[in-house]
Amino acid sequence: MTNKQDALLLCKLKDRSYDIVSETVTLGRRLETPEVTTTERRRSSRFPIERELRYKTLNQRTEILAGNGKTLNISSSGVLFTSDHDLPVGTRLEVSISWPAQLNEKCLLNLVARGRVTRHTTGQLALQIQQYEFRTQSRPGTGKEK
Numbered sequence: 001m002t003n004k005q006d007a008l009l010l011c012k013l014k015d016r017s018y019d020i021v022s023e024t025v026t027l028g029r030r031l032e033t034p035e036v037t038t039t040e041r042r043r044s045s046r047f048p049i050e051r052e053l054r055y056k057t058l059n060q061r062t063e064i065l066a067g068n069g070k071t072l073n074i075s076s077s078g079v080l081f082t083s084d085h086d087l088p089v090g091t092r093l094e095v096s097i098s099w100p101a102q103l104n105e106k107c108l109l110n111l112v113a114r115g116r117v118t119r120h121t122t123g124q125l126a127l128q129i130q131q132y133e134f135r136t137q138s139r140p141g142t143g144k145e146k
Helices: none
Strands: 011-014 019-022 052-057 066-074 078-082 092-103 107-121 124-136
Touching (some): 052 078, 078 092, 078 107, 092 124
Antiparallel strands (some): 078 124, 092 107
């Protein structure tokens, strides 16, 4: 190829959140700007909320694993959090997240959610929420939720 010849490059790159399409690149004196289109595929908006979290597995056939972590982001359908365990996709979990709002401005709350692990990377788990409820938090020192 010489500098005067054009090359047609069609490249489709897909990641979890965006479709990126690069159309034409001209070799030589000029370079056309690729077209970029973005499409959000998530059903629910994610919010970057960092809260303390406790989790435990719900499988009756294997040993129950429990741990602590912090939420990285949360939506109405899922939560991404730090984890000490590298659990496989499909693992059923219950998570308890300390909620920032209080009931009647005086009672602490926990968001308790159950669901399945949909993604894992080193030190992080993504949980698809299938069921949730708010529970009042125990007073410090008693260690029980109401």
